Amino acid sequence: MSEPHFQRIALIGIGLIGSSIARDVKELGLAREVVISTRSAETLKRAEELKLGTHYVASAEDAVKDADLVIVSVPVGASEDVARQIAPALKAGAIVTDVGSTKASVIAQMAPHMPKGVHFIPGHPLAGTEKSGPDAGFAGLFRDRWCIFTPLPGTDANALQRLKDFWIALGSRIDEMDAEHHDKVLAIVSHLPHIIAYNIVGTADDLETVTESEVIKYSASGFRDFTRLAASDPTMWRDVCLHNKDAILEMLARFSEDLAYLQRAIRWGEGDKLFELFTRTRAIRRSIVQAGQDVDAPDFGRHALDAKK
Amino acid sequence: MSEPHFQRIALIGIGLIGSSIARDVKELGLAREVVISTRSAETLKRAEELKLGTHYVASAEDAVKDADLVIVSVPVGASEDVARQIAPALKAGAIVTDVGSTKASVIAQMAPHMPKGVHFIPGHPLAGTEKSGPDAGFAGLFRDRWCIFTPLPGTDANALQRLKDFWIALGSRIDEMDAEHHDKVLAIVSHLPHIIAYNIVGTADDLETVTESEVIKYSASGFRDFTRLAASDPTMWRDVCLHNKDAILEMLARFSEDLAYLQRAIRWGEGDKLFELFTRTRAIRRSIVQAGQDVDAPDFGRHALDAKK
Numbered sequence A, B: 001m002s003e004p005h006f007q008r009i010a011l012i013g014i015g016l017i018g019s020s021i022a023r024d025v026k027e028l029g030l031a032r033e034v035v036i037s038t039r040s041a042e043t044l045k046r047a048e049e050l051k052l053g054t055h056y057v058a059s060a061e062d063a064v065k066d067a068d069l070v071i072v073s074v075p076v077g078a079s080e081d082v083a084r085q086i087a088p089a090l091k092a093g094a095i096v097t098d099v100g101s102t103k104a105s106v107i108a109q110m111a112p113h114m115p116k117g118v119h120f121i122p123g124h125p126l127a128g129t130e131k132s133g134p135d136a137g138f139a140g141l142f143r144d145r146w147c148i149f150t151p152l153p154g155t156d157a158n159a160l161q162r163l164k165d166f167w168i169a170l171g172s173r174i175d176e177m178d179a180e181h182h183d184k185v186l187a188i189v190s191h192l193p194h195i196i197a198y199n200i201v202g203t204a205d206d207l208e209t210v211t212e213s214e215v216i217k218y219s220a221s222g223f224r225d226f227t228r229l230a231a232s233d234p235t236m237w238r239d240v241c242l243h244n245k246d247a248i249l250e251m252l253a254r255f256s257e258d259l260a261y262l263q264r265a266i267r268w269g270e271g272d273k274l275f276e277l278f279t280r281t282r283a284i285r286r287s288i289v290q291a292g293q294d295v296d297a298p299d300f301g302r303h304a305l306d307a308k309k
Helices: A016-028 A041-049 A060-064 A076-089 A104-113 A157-169 A179-206 A212-217 A234-243 A245-267 A271-290 A302-308 B016-028 B041-049 B060-064 B076-089 B104-113 B157-169 B179-206 B212-217 B234-243 B245-267 B271-290 B302-308
Strands: A006-012 A031-037 A069-072 A095-098 A119-121 A123-125 A146-149 A173-176 B006-012 B031-037 B055-057 B069-072 B095-098 B119-121 B123-125 B146-149 B173-176
Touching: A006 A016, A006 A060, A016 A031, A031 A041, A031 A060, A060 A076, A069 A076, A076 A104, A076 A234, A095 A104, A095 A123, A095 A157, A104 A179, A119 A157, A123 A157, A146 A157, A157 A173, A179 A212, A179 A234, A179 A245, A179 B179, A179 B212, A179 B245, A179 B271, A212 B179, A212 B271, A234 A245, A234 B245, A234 B271, A245 A271, A245 B179, A245 B234, A245 B245, A271 B179, A271 B212, A271 B234, B006 B016, B006 B060, B016 B031, B031 B041, B031 B060, B041 B055, B055 B060, B060 B076, B069 B076, B076 B104, B076 B234, B095 B104, B095 B123, B095 B157, B104 B179, B119 B157, B123 B157, B146 B157, B157 B173, B179 B212, B179 B234, B179 B245, B234 B245, B245 B271
Parallel strands: A006 A031, A006 A069, A069 A095, A095 A119, A146 A173, B006 B031, B006 B069, B031 B055, B069 B095, B095 B119, B146 B173
Antiparallel strands: A123 A146, B123 B146
């Protein structure tokens, strides 16, 4: 048990991310009180059954009273609503942060509502699974994962450090950049891959010449790798698409342009162009393995399936 | 040790697939003699160092003499060359098969060269990893994986059964369909996913606003799932693109059409269309898990990385 970092933490939203934070806070003793609030009465009840906090409150406004740290973990499209609800009840000196996958939009939605004397520090833990809801969370989700902060100009250095220390206690590696750059980086490393994955699974689902059972039966030959991403939370990803629109459209345009080039090379039998690309991409894979972001074990689903046995 | 299925097997090509077959044949005692041939002297030497066969022969023609079973495991674009080389030396009653990822093209390249009395039976084991070369192979690669045969009309039933029995001995599950259908199925479950993966990795590599080190650092948030496919053998995949052109272009056209629809929904903020697609794709994932083609363990690279420890 660590010394509590905060007297009272309020968690607004208790899905995969919120409930994982709750579990870590409890396990590590990072707060004396954890107040949980979520819009759905059913989810709130489930959070209580799971004993994720010390208090369970329907109203977000009531939940943040006397909280030293407020963590908003809702789909990014709900950020402004939450900001408006909690603003009147925030205590002076409180830190308000979020976990949203897009940052410029969350800042635009929340910052105008934050009262003077409250430290609003946007954050984004790069962690998650394709599951959602309070049952999907687990202690240790953030261990060895990046947490990116996008503090606004003039952010109080002490408050930022306290928030960083909290995430470090959860095992995260800390990074800092401006919101606009964050949104571009995430558009390519996370948003575009998810959109592409959703899209290809949709395309396969619509085919008349190949049955769905054939797609499923032979999915291990490549398709399967996309289906995990395409099983992610629809509400969260709808909001990401709508709230990081510009960066996503830019990445999509480049992707489509490159794909048209590839398509043309296939149509005209330009093997050298294909070979050049297929060789270049190997190097990136090697760098990812070298950076410890994946293991080099050859895989054809074999390892995942072996683990099951 | 089983009773040998064949007196003499000739393996033309000894990369990931050929060398995995060689290892299985040896381990299971499926042939008395295994003759290995490959174009590269260096690779042939390596096969001998790895003791993958009983004979090592530079010329494919020499290698197939007296062979009861010839397995051609080369990039599909090299099929015709191999067929032309081995044709004069094939013995009557021999079975010739291949492992290529495209079937109509392999048939068009090889069938015209096959002498009367030789049983040419195209096949495709749906197995592999992103690695290539004789060192990448391993015994058991084909276990619980599908092997699809696309026999020509009038194929000798006994020869087909002997070939199936051989693959069943390797642990494969057997399927049969016509070559054209095979090529469509594979275009969606394997070829399109690989092309998309290569493409997105290429797009990321070309960005000016996001550095390569950022892409690598944060790759676990989605991008990484694509890099494994994009590290596959460039020669093999160039040939697949060139030799399953029609089916691939059809799938690419549909994929691009769907992506344009999605892009438009993002641009115009049509959240309901996004939500509908993102919900529908979840069901396919569930079916894949139910069909035992993947495990349901939530993943954010965590399991793969845990396995390393």
